[in-house]
Amino acid sequence: MERGILSPADLRKPGNKIVYGIMVLGIAIMAVTMLYPILMTMFNGLKSNPEINTFPPKFFPTTWHWENFSKGWNYIALPVFLKNTVFIFLGNLFMTILVLGLAAFSISRIRVPYSRLVYFFILLTLFIPATSYMIPNFVNLKQLGLLNSYWAFWLPAGANAYYFLLMKNFFDGIHPEIFEAARIDGASELTSYLKIAVPLSVPIFATLSIFIFSTAWNDWFWPSLVMHTEDKYTLATAIYKYVINARSLDSSIKFSILFMVMVPPIFVFLGFQKFIVRSVSLTAVKG
Amino acid sequence: MEESVVTSGNRGTGPETEPQKVRRTSSWKKNMWGYLFLVPAIVIFIIFLWLPILKGIVYSFYNVDFVKGNTFVGLDNYVKIFNNPDLWLSVKNTLYFMFLTLIIGFWVPIVAAIAISELKFFQGFARIAAYLPFVVPGVVLYGMWRWMYDPVGPINALLGLFGVEPISFISDGRFSMISIVFMETWQQFGSAMLIYLAGVLSIPRDWYEAAEIDGAGVWSRIKYITLPAMRSLIVLMLILQIIGTSQAYQSQLALLDGGPNKVTLTYALFTVKYAFTQLDYGAGTALGVLMFIVLGILGVIQFKMNREDY
Incomplete structure (x- = not known):
């Protein structure tokens, strides 16, 4: 890419130079504004409690209190909540690939009679805003006796029209000759899906994993309704109940816990940037 | 086995653009x-x-x-909710919240995307910095910004340099909703920015070249090439934002529980409170039905647009 909106000639004009300088400064201020609260969460987690409440706030800690992290780790049963969150993430991912993946494969590649009908039956749910049926959804789970169980997350994970659409579009792009060849060689459709479609679809599964991970990691409200005993809380729900709403918790410990909760998603983001940029552009098509 | 139709190479296109194929099975x-x-x-x-x-x-x-x-x-549930004065208050608060997100938040990612696309150095860094808040979990966001907005927090320290008296951004009813909008803009604009950035970078460079040769200045290039080329994307994002913000309740619930004096009681929060605080699931679902009717219309419009664009 040689040029953008501006050409090298534009930048030689003094007026444009000043505007460009202001623009660069604006971006620099934006970057600082973006990073400051994140860095402060980390440094506040390393300060002593009185130091956090000094005015004006200091950036770096004067003394580094690493013990805040071990105190934070032991303040609530983080490993239990972490385990619950990972459980929900893995189960949801499995259900997505199994239930939605098979359906997407069938509609994209097998095309049985009336599959268009099923396709619209699934897609129609995209137009119904999730908040509008949140309460009957809760009532439904209660009537099915699924409250306070992981199944209340795992089973509905198979009812996501958006993820279905992403996989269906991806399968559409795989050359059908591969499946024809497999069929001629006597492979069943299930073998085709597991041995051909799944390995070829690693990029879309990676994107879906990131979506499902971030939902499992970030969602605090819905799990707080569905799970009502402490041993079943997800990480975000537990943080909301015991850290954000805590009255007598030291700010330094609070920030150390918040920092620990923030680190995994940041690492996932930095490690999987390529997939995330793709997944962001996919959200534009989301309903 | 003979196949009558072979499809390939339509990855990334919407399902609607794909013509229906009749296949001999x-x-x-x-x-x-x-x-x-x-x-x-x-x-x-x-x-x-x-x-x-x-x-x-x-x-x-x-x-x-x-x-x-x-x-x-x-119709008792409907009569009950229509007789509750909080219904109209919550509709008003929701519209106010949507209005604030439009004037404070909507244009930011567009401007940022155009600016970042023109960066010669550190473009990757600027992208990461803008997107990073988006991966911060909601509960961390609330803890973080409660401190940012504290009367003795960093924002008041900055304003203090200009001689402004400390403001309780969250608990002062005049600022509560605006504070939530700034917090959410901080968190979410990076994701919209990446979508716009992809749009800006997909505009052919020679259009600018041609415009420049014809004597168009920088601003007219932005006004007559960049923005028109992104028009449908901007309208789509606008509809998505309206659908999203009209259902907002989580920040309002977590930071203020709808207070102070119900100024952050949005429609969705009103629904949630009916169901899970008063345990009146009937009235809660009735509110959900009303929301569905209003948003369903928007959803259809968005679907029509998606159909044209993808």
Whole structure:
């Protein structure tokens, strides 16, 4: 890419130079504004409690209190909540690939009679805003006796029209000759899906994993309704109940816990940037 | 086995652009597998999506009681919510919130995307910095910004340099909603920015070259090339933002529980409180039905647009 909106000639004009300088400064201020609260969460987690409440706030800690992290780790049963969150993430991912993946494969590649009908039956749910049926959804789970169980997350994970659409579009792009060849060689459709479609679809599964991970990691409200005993809380729900709403918790410990909760998603983001940029552009098509 | 239709290379396009294909299927076995693969999804969609949606409509006419059983009450739930003055207050608050997100937040990612696309150095860094807040979990966001907005927090320290008296951004009713909008803009604009950035970078460079040769200045290039080229994307994002912000309740609930004096009681939060604080699921579902009717119209418009664009 040689040029953008501006050409090298534009930048030689003094007026444009000043505007460009202001623009660069604006971006620099934006970057600082973006990073400051994140860095402060980390440094506040390393300060002593009185130091956090000094005015004006200091950036770096004067003394580094690493013990805040071990105190934070032991303040609530983080490993239990972490385990619950990972459980929900893995189960949801499995259900997505199994239930939605098979359906997407069938509609994209097998095309049985009336599959268009099923396709619209699934897609129609995209137009119904999730908040509008949140309460009957809760009532439904209660009537099915699924409250306070992981199944209340795992089973509905198979009812996501958006993820279905992403996989269906991806399968559409795989050359059908591969499946024809497999069929001629006597492979069943299930073998085709597991041995051909799944390995070829690693990029879309990676994107879906990131979506499902971030939902499992970030969602605090819905799990707080569905799970009502402490041993079943997800990480975000537990943080909301015991850290954000805590009255007598030291700010330094609070920030150390918040920092620990923030680190995994940041690492996932930095490690999987390529997939995330793709997944962001996919959200534009989301309903 | 002979195939009558071969498809390929339409990855990334919407399902609607794909013409319906009639395929000659010669194998009963293949059809059996095809139906077998669809069954789990159909069952789960019925039980966990269509059933709640239909129950939502039905229960809006019922008094939902888990112990004594549900009783039909006709339009009582609707009469009850329409007689609750908080309904109109919550609609007003929601519209105010949507308005604030438009004037404070909507243009930011567009400007940022155009600016970042012009960076010669550190473009990758600027992208990461802008997107990073988006991966911060909601609960961390609330803890972080409660401190940022504290009367002795960093924002007041900065304003203090200009001689502004400390402001309680969150608990002062005049600033509560605006503070939530700034917090959410901080968190979310990076994701919209990346979408716009992809749009800006996909505009052919020679259009600018041609415009420059014809004597168009920098601003007219932005006004007559960049923005028109992104028009449909901007409108789509606008509709998505309206659909999203009209359902907002989590920040309002977590930071203020709808207070102070109900100034952050949005419509969705009002619904949630009916159901989970007053345990009146009938009235809660009735509110959900009303929301569905209003947002359904927007959803159809967005679908029509998606159909044209992708």
